[in-house]
Amino acid sequence: MFLSDKKLEVQMSRSIRLLNLLQHLREAKYPVTSQTLAAQLGISQRSVYRDIETLRQQGVRIDACAGMGFQLKEDFFLPPITLNETEVEAIFLALHWLKSVPDGELQCASSSVLTKLNSVLPAHRQHLLEQTTLRAFNVWLPVDMKILEQIRMAIRRQVKISVMYWDEQQRESHRILWPFAMGYFNDKIMLAAWCELRQAFRNFRIDRIQQLHLSQEIYPQFKQKLFHQWWTQEVCSTTDKN
Template sequence: MPRTDRLFRLLQALRVLPAPVTAARLADETGVSLRSLYRDIDSLRAAGAHIEGERGYGYRLVEDGALPPQMFDRIEIEALVLGLSEVAHMGDPALAKAAAAVLGKVAATLPDAGQQHLLHAVSQVRRFETRFAPSPATPVIRQGCWREEAVTIRYTDSDDRSTDRTIWPLAIVYLDRRLVVLAWCCLREAHRMFRVDRIAAAELEGTSYRPKRVGLLRDYLALLKRGPSVAPKA
């Protein structure tokens, strides 16, 4: 691993892991020896990161020189914690990991008082079950949206009929009780809404629809504003 990437990974570990973090844990996270880990800590300190701690005690990132300082008032911090906690409980492992990473980065840019407010936020989310069951189709569809690339899916409709479709995924929408994909269906040549729990398989096709995505999504959202009775379903 290039040294720059290793230092970035170490910095991210210091942002995310509960402090103080032992040298052994940091070495395990970055895949280096303890001797290399100590040298990397010194390098980050020389670059401007304020890292408290020492060998045998553990380390804590007090001030992150790689990120500009952030100023949030207390209610804004509460909103951040609440929103990211909700994301962590949605049932998507990738989003849960990303939410923890974002919270760690935000904490690293706050002054000491802000960090204390974040650690002791009164707004919490506790769910006894995830809102949406994890689906192997979700990461593929997300990549399709990001890349603006067609996705081939095996879909079972409300009449229990299974079909293979090629779709242009436009957005992933988290409704109250289900996860859906807003898309252009190449089979029907029309906007369609697909339930993710009914997608048995999904695969990137490799065909780009990039010139059309913005306009298609804008038209679809305008259609949805007219009410659920006109919302197109698969």
């Protein structure tokens, strides 16, 4: 039996409303009252309560804070998924390799992702994840974890950074950079950025960055566009041209 056009329209409208509600909760840093949510979505408070209960039934964790409102406790959730043996091995190998990267937050994230995947995989796939013996090994040049964290933050926010850099001739220079990508090559981590000093793209070894200041100034290009231009020009070159 097919749904009538009117019923289908109502169903789609409610689905969109649920997605909008989820987005409002995701963007809120603090608990939001049902009254505020109702005003934002243009619906009644009763509908807000009903929609929140629907989201909870679908697995979304929404806490109710007495006198304060609702707060999303999980940013998103994965439904039960099925992966074949090769896909499970690929995920495990990639996450195991990530544990060797000298970046504390990424190491923690890799362990967290493995735990979350294991919780939603069917039992026979969980066994495969536990039994796989594929491993990845890397020896990395030491880097400053704080600098790595700041660079990743700058790339996300698309803001400029100021660095003190030592090139391979041990010459020190001060650079204002527009960071847009990081690459992990053999034993080193590279930063791809537009350099205001050279007025050109440059690749920087992160282990040679001595000091870094994270600014609040957004650089005047989208990082995806910079990446595309750099990719076309460099063709994945890892030469340090500084």
